[in-house]
Amino acid sequence: MKRRGYGFLLLFLHILRAVTALEKIVSKPGENVTLSCIYPGREFSLDNLRVYWQIADDEDTGPCSVVHALISGQDNESLQCSQFKNRTQLFWDKLGDGNFSLLLFNVRRNDEHTYQCVVMQTIEYTKVIHQEQVDLSLAASYSQPILSGPIRNSYSTGEEVTFSCRSDNGYPEPNVYWINRTDNTLLSQSDFNITQHPNGTYSVLSTLKVKATSDMQIECFIENKILQENTSANYTEEMQSNGSSTGSHKDPAKSGQGAQAAAVVSVVILMAFLTVLICWLWRRRSSQLVSYTGNKALHLCD
Numbered sequence: 001m002k003r004r005g006y007g008f009l010l011l012f013l014h015i016l017r018a019v020t021a022l023e024k025i026v027s028k029p030g031e032n033v034t035l036s037c038i039y040p041g042r043e044f045s046l047d048n049l050r051v052y053w054q055i056a057d058d059e060d061t062g063p064c065s066v067v068h069a070l071i072s073g074q075d076n077e078s079l080q081c082s083q084f085k086n087r088t089q090l091f092w093d094k095l096g097d098g099n100f101s102l103l104l105f106n107v108r109r110n111d112e113h114t115y116q117c118v119v120m121q122t123i124e125y126t127k128v129i130h131q132e133q134v135d136l137s138l139a140a141s142y143s144q145p146i147l148s149g150p151i152r153n154s155y156s157t158g159e160e161v162t163f164s165c166r167s168d169n170g171y172p173e174p175n176v177y178w179i180n181r182t183d184n185t186l187l188s189q190s191d192f193n194i195t196q197h198p199n200g201t202y203s204v205l206s207t208l209k210v211k212a213t214s215d216m217q218i219e220c221f222i223e224n225k226i227l228q229e230n231t232s233a234n235y236t237e238e239m240q241s242n243g244s245s246t247g248s249h250k251d252p253a254k255s256g257q258g259a260q261a262a263a264v265v266s267v268v269i270l271m272a273f274l275t276v277l278i279c280w281l282w283r284r285r286s287s288q289l290v291s292y293t294g295n296k297a298l299h300l301c302d
């Protein structure tokens with residue numbers, strides 16, 4: 001029982017260490033990133049040191065997982081996967097201080113992995129002295145979209161009109177949402193074009209075709225899931241524009257409040273009118289006939 005308890009404790013500590021050791025890095029496509037691996041507080045001699053950087057999530061790496069290998073003070077290129085050739089570098093001046101971080105140049109889509117550094121030291125025998133994991137994912141913010149729509153008064157109600165929403169240089173592929181701001185419902189896009197630039201980022205163009213109404217308030221959202229970012233632009237009918245234009249600032253919240261106030265006022269007026277009418281009717285009837293409910297209602301009318 002006690003042994004088992006210790007076993008669980010060790011397992012727990014092991015998991016805890018694995019979890020806390022995993023660092024997450026988000027990089028833009030095309031950037032250079034430093035994958036961190038630090039074992040401080042000791043001086044190392046490079047002669048008896050081995051440093052392996054490898055891919056730790058092995059699903060789609062195939063047989064090759066070595067990102068960088070340093071053996072007895074020398075980079076061993078024959079072990080390195082071809083996709084990382086000439087793209088990695090250790091910080092030579094820092095190795096002796098226990099900084100085994102790896103610089104990876106020009107990151108791209110298929111570099112998205114969990115990486116692991118394994119540091120081994122040979123004194124009498126070879127043993128692992130340090131391990132660390134780094135999770136690398138790519139992301140870039142999308143630019144604020146440019147929303148183009150029909151020019152005011154250039155269409156008639158019921159006619160089909162086209163909106164387009166364009167946003168640039170983001171990563172990964174975004175979700176696009178079109179929202180009818182009049183009733184906050186989702187509209188579905190009619191067409192979606194995406195192009196990838198040499199540096200890996202995307203530009204997107206989404207189009208929406210709808211039947212025109214007299215008051216169109218439409219917002220287009222570009223969502224980046226990795227960054228948990230939304231960028232958006234508005235179209236409102238009051239927009240003065242020649243051809244394309246970005247969102248302007250008619251405030252629908254205000255006009256919504258106005259409409260609400262008007263509705264409340266009309267209901268109040270209607271109710272007052274009805275009360276007067278009913279009371280008048282009761283008065284007329286009560287002179288001949290008095291019932292229990294009638295009596296009660298009469299008090300209200302006094």
Ligand SMILES: *[C@@H]1O[C@H](CO)[C@@H](O)[C@H](O)[C@H]1NC(C)=O
Nearest residue numbers: 029030031032033104105106
């Ligand atoms: C990445 O490093 C290379 C080589 O030092 C340099 O030429 C390039 O400008 C760097 N790229 C970025 C995005 O900093």
Ligand SMILES: *[C@@H]1O[C@H](CO)[C@@H](O)[C@H](O)[C@H]1NC(C)=O
Nearest residue numbers: 069071074075076077078079
């Ligand atoms: C690299 O490692 C391989 C396998 O361990 C070994 O055969 C080769 O000699 C090493 N090359 C260098 C330059 O150290």
Ligand SMILES: *[C@@H]1O[C@H](CO)[C@@H](O)[C@H](O)[C@H]1NC(C)=O
Nearest residue numbers: 077081082083084085086087
């Ligand atoms: C790496 O660089 C060397 C020398 O600059 C070059 O000969 C080799 O072709 C390059 N390898 C790759 C895979 O780019």
Ligand SMILES: *[C@@H]1O[C@H](CO)[C@@H](O)[C@H](O)[C@H]1NC(C)=O
Nearest residue numbers: 034038040091094099100101
């Ligand atoms: C390790 O070296 C890298 C590259 O010079 C540096 O950016 C980083 O701050 C160093 N880390 C520590 C803990 O010294």
Ligand SMILES: *[C@@H]1O[C@H](CO)[C@@H](O)[C@H](O)[C@H]1NC(C)=O
Nearest residue numbers: 180182183187210211213216
């Ligand atoms: C937006 O919602 C309003 C109110 O439900 C509706 O009348 C209008 O047709 C909708 N506009 C579009 C473009 O679907």
Ligand SMILES: *[C@@H]1O[C@H](CO)[C@@H](O)[C@H](O)[C@H]1NC(C)=O
Nearest residue numbers: 164191192193194205206207
């Ligand atoms: C979208 O892409 C298709 C082909 O992939 C092309 O025919 C169409 O013209 C593009 N639409 C726009 C608006 O660029």
Ligand SMILES: *[C@@H]1O[C@H](CO)[C@@H](O)[C@H](O)[C@H]1NC(C)=O
Nearest residue numbers: 028029030140169197199201
């Ligand atoms: C990627 O390339 C596009 C166009 O070629 C450029 O506008 C954009 O700034 C680049 N993005 C990054 C992150 O380098």
Ligand SMILES: *[C@@H]1O[C@H](CO)[C@@H](O)[C@H](O)[C@H]1NC(C)=O
Nearest residue numbers: 177179221223224228229230
């Ligand atoms: C972005 O906006 C859309 C539409 O309003 C919403 O469904 C989504 O949850 C938002 N995403 C984030 C990360 O805020």
Ligand SMILES: *[C@@H]1O[C@H](CO)[C@@H](O)[C@H](O)[C@H]1NC(C)=O
Nearest residue numbers: 181219232233234247252253
């Ligand atoms: C679009 O209008 C809504 C109000 O309906 C506002 O909350 C939002 O900030 C506006 N977006 C932009 C990009 O101006």
Ligand SMILES: *[C@@H]1O[C@H](CO)[C@@H](O)[C@H](O)[C@H]1NC(C)=O
Nearest residue numbers: 151152239240241242243245
């Ligand atoms: C449209 O553009 C013309 C010139 O290109 C300009 O004279 C006119 O004022 C513009 N109209 C609006 C509504 O912006």
